[in-house]
Amino acid sequence: MTASPELRTAVPASPQLLRSVFRQHAAGVAVITATGGQPVGFTATSLNSVAAEPPLISFGVATSSSSWPVVAEAAHIGVHILAEDQAELAATFARSGADRFGPGTDWRHGPEGVPVLDGVLAWLVCRVVARVPAGDHCIVIAQVEVGDPEGGGRPLVYHEGRFTSLRD
Known part of the structure; x- marks a missing residue:
């Protein structure tokens, strides 16, 4: 077998390799919320549908995240799929030390007291x-109890280290 001229040298496993490869993987952008006295939330691109019966989802969260102590104890969480015009909202929930539920964020207490973001x-x-437990993260698996699929519009996407939108 002859090597293709396009074949490049393989790089050994490392955190940098993983980050570099996944910069090439376009992912939908979600915000995960929970409450433990005060609302918490973070931007996630690791959201997955796990099963239809029962309806299960999963996402990863860094155990060093400021949201982790609340998510680690929360009985319920909120999952919000962001629209293409919500890059600033995604950035707010991704930024360390940001006032995520401050005046710039429209939200309300939803079912089970979970913070629900408006306009998603x-x-x-x-x-x-x-x-x-999964390395420096934890994979959370949760069963869907209630939701609203009717926001309409196009999703926000994360690709090559930035928020973007789908193109026609």
């Missing part, structure tokens, strides 16, 4: 069913 494409409130 879709949202869910889910009951946490498992937390699986």
Whole structure:
């Protein structure tokens, strides 16, 4: 077998390799919320549909995140799919030390007391069913209890280290 002229040298596993490869992977942008006295939330690109029956989702959260102590104990979490015009909202929830639920964020207390963001494409409130340690993160698996899929519009996407939108 002859090597293709396009074949490049493989790079050994490292955090940098993982980050570089996943910069090439376009991902939808979500905000995960929870409450433990005060609302917390963070931007996630690791949201996945796990199963339809029962309806399960998963996402990863860094255990060093300021939101982790609340998410680690929360019985319920909110999942919000952001629209293409919500890059600033995504950046606010991604920025360390930001006032995520301040005057620039429209939200309300939703089912189970979970913070629900207004104006998103879709949202869910889910009951946490498992937390699986995974390196410096934890994978949270949650069962959907209620939601609203009717926001309409196009999703916000994260690709090559920036928020962007789909092109026609």
